[in-house]
Amino acid sequence: MQTITSLFVNRSQRDMFNVLAVLLLLQIAAAVALVVPWDFRAPEREPVRLLTAMQDATVRELQIEDMQGNVIHLIREDDGEWRFNDFDGYPASNILSDQLIEDMVELDDARPVTQTAGSHDRLRVGEENFERRLTVTLDTGEDVVAYVGTAPLPRATHVRAADQQAVYISTDLKHREVSTQITRWLDTVYYSEGQNDIREFNLTNPNGTFSFKRGEDDQWMMEGLAEGEVFNPNNLISLVTTVSTISLTRPLGKQELPEYGMLNPQAVATFRVQDDDEDEMVSIVIGANTERANRVVVKSTESEWFVEANRFTVDRLIERTRDEFLVKQPAPAPAAEPVQEEVPAPVEEPETTPTESE
Structure with missing residues (x-):
């Protein structure tokens, strides 16, 4: 038991x-x-698109806003090209703009989260409390608005159509795809040229004017060397690298404004570009500092637009001195002091004392 x-x-x-x-x-x-996969857990019914007005219409404008007052406003031209509404129509990325429109069209109600307005602020999809507000203007003149909120999953967001109370989970719109950073929506390369195609280079900055040419052996030579001076090409090559690719932080526009400092630039780099198809002179002008820290105005003769760039990327053009293009010569040794011969001191003979017999 x-x-x-x-x-x-x-x-x-x-x-x-x-x-x-x-x-x-x-x-x-x-x-x-x-x-x-989510698709296996989705309801058996066919999902309904959230932004039905976009299904058979053409988008003409796109706006992305955040709560900090940043706005991206893009215009779609008749030829399908996207441009900024600001900055005198600076070109925008066609690929990213078209992709965002496609993703908005694909939004559906397959994954509901809530059907009431009480959770809008918490999920950041409210009219006055949102992560992003997307507004598209159709060719019919109608505006379609959607809100993108918090991210419940790494690759998903809460979304809501402005004309509905319901909130859904979407994997079509990620936060990085609705960024309000200008550089997200354009090609940040403002000017680009192959370094080997630059055959002559002239630089004018507060320290003077310096000119260089490539010889028949493809090696750089400095003009105006004085007797005994030896050219150091390394610091020139770094300048050629600088002007061969200029990146922007934001476009400014086509109109030259007095505050751009073009009449009294900090530096001007002018260089000859030669290849099989072209032989031309190009200038990169470094203007005034902008109101943003460590930013300067830049203008290329190859572009209609003035742009803003990081100052550290063009500092070399502004600060390079003539001595930095030369091989440092060893300092001359100090002259030796003459050696004085030592004169021996005279030998004094001892005094003799007379004896009593004397």
Whole structure:
């Protein structure tokens, strides 16, 4: 006969086993829920598009806003090219703009989160509290508005059509795809040229004017060397690298403004570009500092637009001195002081004392 103690122990073991079994089943269910694709868990009904007005219309304008007052406003031309509404129509990225429009068209109601307005602020999809507000203007003249909110998953966001209360989860719109950073929506390379195609280079800055040419052996030579001076090409090559690719931080526009400092630039680099198809002179003008820290105005003769660039990328053009293009000569050794010969001191003869006999 089992004792009361043994019965209690066996029952406790069975209870613990049952608890562990339940926990194991819950873990398996959670793992399956994470692994199985969303499409397998979606409702059987066909999802309904959220922004139905966009389905058969052409988008003419796109605006992206955040709560900090940043706005990206893009215009779609008749030829399908995208441009900024600001900056005198600076070219925008066609690929990224078209992709965002396609993603907005694909938004649907397959994954509902809430049907009431009470959660809008918490999910950041409210009219006055949002992560992003997207507004597209159609060729019909209608504006379609959608809100992008918080991210419940690494590659998903909460979304809401402005004319609906319901909020849904979407994997079509990620935060980086609705950025309000200007550089997200354009090619940041303002000017680019192959370094080997630059055959002559002239630089004018506060330290003077310096001119260089490539010889027949493709090696750089400095003009105006004085007797005994030796050219150091390394610091020139770094300048050629600088002007061969100029990146912008934002476009400014086509109109030259007095504050751009073009009448009194900090530096002007003019160089000859030669290849199989062209032989032309190009100038890169470094104007005034802008109101933003460590930014300067830049203008290339190859572009209609003035742009802003990071100052550190063009500092070499502004600060390079003539001595930096020369091989440093060793300082002359100080002249040796003449050696004076030591004159021996005269030897004094000892005095003799006379004796009594004398």
